[in-house]
Amino acid sequence: MTIIGKKFDFFFIKFPILFPIIYFLILYNFPLLENFLIIITILLLAEPHFGATWPFFINKINQEYISNNNFFLIKLPIIIIILCFLGFFLVKNLFLLIFFGFNIYHVTRQSFGIAKLYSNNSAELKNIEFIIYFWNIIFFFVGFLRFYYPLITAEHVNILNILIILILFLNFIYYLIKFKFTQNFLILFTGVIIFYPICFVNNPVHAILMGVTMHYSQYLVFTYKIAKNRELEIDKNKKNLYFIFVTIFYSILMTTLSLSGASNSELIKNLIVIPITAQILHFYLDSRLWKFSDSHNRSAVLYYLKK
Secondary structure, three states, rough: OOOOHHHHHHHHHHHHOHHHHHHHHHHHOOHHHHHHHHHHHHHHHHHHHHHHHHHOOOOOHHHHHHHHOOOHHHHHHHHHHHHHHHHHHOHHHHHHHHHHHHHHHHHHHHHHHHHHHOOOOOOHHHHHHHHHHHHHHHHHHHHHHHHHHOOHHHHHHHHHHHHHHHHHHHHHHHHHHHOOHHHHHHHHHHHHHOOOOOOOOOHHHHHHHHHHHHHHHHHHHHHHHHHHHHHHHHHOOOOOOOHHHHHHHHHHHHHHHHHHHHOHHHHHHHHHHHHHHHHHHHHHHHHOOOOOOOOOHHHHHHHHHHH
16 A cells, blocks of 8 residues: 555655654754754644644534534543643643653554554564554653653663663564564554653653654644545645645644743743643544544545545
8 A cells, every 4th residue: 555655655654764863863963952953843743743633633524423423522522621621730740641641652553553554464463563562661661760750860771771772673683583574664663663762862852752753744644645635526626725724823823832831930831731732632533533443434534545
């Protein structure tokens, strides 16, 4: 299966390794640009990826589906918004830990979903699923023990990375012996190392942004392709401007609100709850809209992705 084209699929979906490499090189070679790097990554990749959910979701093709699933697609999201605000203001540290866990789970699901798109080998897919989930659970606990309950301190980082890299190497060798080298291995590699930066960065923001740039790239390609094909089916001359406008507007708005976290004013600082809540809604809505066991999603999403 090809989404856009062989080369495009390879560099932006299967193995978009250039994004974290560029991020890493800028971060460690130009440390004075750290804040700029964070802002520009959020503006150009992170928030557009979150924003793409809305034109993808609020679309004519989903009207009847939303109406028939009123509780799950309207009422439950409202409940999630309320719970997010309560969690942020009442149990902030626990809320942020849950948010981190949802983030990892969401990214992991997409990584395995991509493997399923490109491979029909059930035995290989079972191995890919286990390996991706195993390592992302490991990285969740590494993040917990480095940034939430810091038992892993700076003096342990070198030992941690040597151990992780050694086990990863053995894991990948086992996979290659069993299934040989194909582009499926690169999809697996991408899904595994997305959260590896959590083992060596000093700022938890980089733990999310550096590797997850690959996830952002994949998601933007998928949603753009689907939105474009939906529009073209209605009018061959349409340019997908609705999708582009909403994504850009959302990105500018949410990036601005995300920067509020650095404010000296406690009131302004708390505005960061808005983009965080929107991100959690993205995690939830995607769990519903990309569920291909649902016949509507097969016809409204998968069909246009493969078209």
